[in-house]
Amino acid sequence: MKFDDKLTDVMTAAGLNLIAQALTIYDADLRLVLCNAPFQQMFDLPKALVTPGASFEETITHLARSGEYGDVADVKAFVAERVLQARAFEPHYMERTRANGRTISVEGSPLPQGGWVTVYTDISRTKQQEALLRARSDALSGQVLAHAEELSATNRELAAMNTALEEAKRQLILSEARTRLTTEMMPAHIAHVDGDARYTYSNRRLASVMPGRPEELIGKPISEVLGPQAYNCVAPALEQAFAGKLSVIEFTDEASARRIRGAFTPDTRGGVYILSMDVTEETQNRVALQQTHRREMAAQVISGLAHDFSNLLTIILGLQSRLGRLDDLPATAVPLIEGTLAAARRGGALLSTIADMTGARTLRPTATHIGRMLDDLTLLAGPTLPAGMTLDIANHMPDQAVLLDSGLVQDGLLNLILNARDACGGTGRITLEVKPVHETWIECTLRDTGPGFSKSALAHGFEPFFTTKGAEGSGLGLPMVYDMVKSAGGDLRLSNVDDGALVTMRLPYRPAVSATTGLVLLVEDADDLRALVRDMLIGLGHSVIEAASADEAMALLADLPDIALILSDIQLMGEATGLDLAKRLPPDAPPLVLMTSLPVDDTQFLAAQAIAPVLRKPFDIKDLIALIAPSELAAQ
Known part of the structure; x- marks a missing residue:
């Protein structure tokens, strides 16, 4: 029989409530994690102080003011001292007589991950028996023996109870460790905030979803961790969750240029559960x-x-x-x-x-060196500019090939340069800057010293046939650039700056596969296609080893550490696909290129684009070279 987490929590709580002793568990931030019913009954506490997340400081303040510790002259100083002791928690055992005359024992033990577990036992009867023994030990030797036996039995019960509590503590630690390991393996950030919007739990994955954020979040307010821009985006959804309504949003984190999807789920015991995922590539494909x-x-x-x-x-x-x-x-x-x-x-x-x-147009991204593409762009654009106009191109991209349809991108940039030329007139300066943005985007910014965009151009510039050039313009230049950028999963924006116009083009940053002439693992289930692709690879100077399924490919990878490249079809023999093969690859696996004849709107095709470069069938040797050996293509 398989128990779910909710049933396990209910059964655990029921079992703890049957224990005669009062039990509490506080975390490293001095907030209540767990307590049983005898704890509330022993100290007559209100419900707010026995609810998970309740503050240790508030609980001690309530007890001091209600007379639990007798006459306390300075409650604030008394509470501060207790809180200081709790933060430097040490294992201890003590006995204390309460204001109501009853005596309790207090036994505390720290937890490895921070915080502590404490057991409170009412030992008033035991103390009374001890006093009776001292007062009448001579006259009541028989009673002494009986009381001694009863005390011994009580001690045995306490020892058994302590053993049970230690086992419960051990199980709790193991359960939490398993839960944390599971959540930390997920490619998403899972967290919980309390009623004050402070983190009480995090699986330490926020920095991988939103780069630049800290890993240690416990006790910090979410507004401080996310920063003003991101917090302002999520604040409405967070407020809805606090009000008891599930909310899901998407927003762009400007600090990391990532597209983030957040789900905010109300916690019936107080606070909000948060699930955050990086959906940048999914958004680009969409x-x-x-x-x-x-x-x-x-x-x-x-x-x-x-x-x-x-x-x-x-x-x-x-x-x-x-x-x-x-x-x-x-x-x-x-x-x-x-x-x-x-x-x-x-x-x-x-x-x-x-x-x-x-008309029908298919983007064919190939391994493109940005520097070479910009050199060609300079040769094309230079002769079209008047003598009094200058074109400055700054390339800040790393010396690494990226996957772009270089022809369409170059045409789009040339179109933007010509538009800037027309806006400036006979003189002026046009500046093109290309740089990476957090390894998520390739950003091309084009500035000119012209009069800038009019309000109507900013509002309608991407609409077909809209033009500010009168009879000289077709109104299709910017729309065609916009279409190209959007088809690639990017973004195009128009704006004005102090000294002219600004056009910002962003395209997905997808590094190309490094050129190699080593051993290639070819994974293809169709014999005739496998033979054709094998001949292409051998013609390029590669050694080739073949497989027809994902399982066979993984076995070869395990036996042959010299494999330098994997070229795999998406649809393979057996149940596992090329996508499954990609997920099974270890972090140090060789580069992967996927092949497919699936249409561009197929879900498997879209998923493949987020994993590796995709070679669309049918392809010839030049298409293959463009992805795995761009230097050879340039030499031809």
């Missing part, structure tokens, strides 16, 4: 998928209209050409015909642009 769906819908709507409009333009062009060849046309008709032809041709070019924007 944004890319949403943009793909938007493009598909736009293509369906526009394709039919574009076809009909294209036919009309063809008719107009044909008729105007025939009209222009007539001999008896007046001289004033010639410029009208030429203007009509020019407008029709421009309409055709616009249709081609719309087709490029809404």
Whole structure:
């Protein structure tokens, strides 16, 4: 029979309530973790002071004021001394006569993880028996013997009870250790805050979810740990949880540039449980998928209209050409015909642009060196700028290949540079800066010294056909850049600074696989495809060992420490997939590249993108080189 945690807690509480002694457990922050019913009954405590999370200081204050310790002249100083002793807790045993005349023994023992467990026993009857023995020991030797036997029995009961309590303490320590180990293995931050929004528990994973935060949180207020920006984002959800309502939110942590999902669950005994997860890659994939769906819908709507409009333009062009060849046309008709032809041709070019924007387009990220891409961009953009304008490009990216569709990114940056040129006029400065943001984003910021964006441009700049250039603009430049960025899972923003306009482009930071010519583990269940890919790898100078399933691949990895790269299909022989293989790999495993013919909106494809570079089938040797040996591609 399997017990759940709630049933175990109920049964444990019921068992502790049957113990005659009063029992308490306080944590390292002097807050109540557990107590039984005799504790409340012995000291006549209100419910608030026997509820988990209750303060030790408040409990001692209540007891001092209610006369438990007799006449206390300075309650504040008395309580401060007791709290100081508790913080430097030492194992102890003492006997104390209470204000009501009864005598209790107090036995305390510290816990390894901080805090202590204390047992209170009413020994009034034992003390009375001892006094009686001293007063009438000569006359009542028989009674002395009886009382001695009864006292001995009582001592045996106490010894048995202490043994049971030690076992309970040991089990509690083991249970907490297992719980902490489990929570610390989870890729999420699990925590609990009390009614004052201070942490009472944490699995020490906050720094991995939100870099820059401390690991030791116990006793600290959540507002201080998260910082003003992040706390302001979660404060409404936290307040709802304190009010008894479950709440889930997503927000961007500006300090780490991560997208965070937080779930806030009310604790019926006081406080709130918090689950925080880093969903940055999930959000990037979701944004890319949403943009793909938007493009598909736009293509369906526009394709039919574009076809009909294209036919009309063809008719107009044909008729105007025939009209222009007539001999008896007046001289004033010639410029009208030429203007009509020019407008029709421009309409055709616009249709081609719309087709490029809404038509089927698949991003093909390859290993890209940012420095080389920016050098090429300088060569392309330089001749288009007037003599009085300068272009400064600063690259702060590490010398490491990243996965980007370099052609589309370069086109997008060139489009932004040309827009900045047009805004500045004949003179000015354009500055492009590329840098990593917390190894989450590649951020490209483009500044110019022009007049900046108008209010309408800031509000509608990404809308198709919106332009501030009049007849000279198509209104499709920025929308196409926006479409590219969103399709890659990134973000594009427009803003103004003191001396001009600012465009911020963020793309997912995904390091490429390092080039290698070592032993490659090829995992593919289709014999013909495995043979084809094997020949490609051998042609690139690799040695190849093959497997058809995830289990077989793991066995080879265990036996062959010289494997330098794993190239695996997602769909494999057996129940385990390439995704399962990726999850089984140890931290020091060689780089992994996944292959698939699944569509880009498939859940397995999206999950694969978050794990490793993905090579889409069908592919040729250049596609393979682009992911595993970019230097060879550059040499060809």
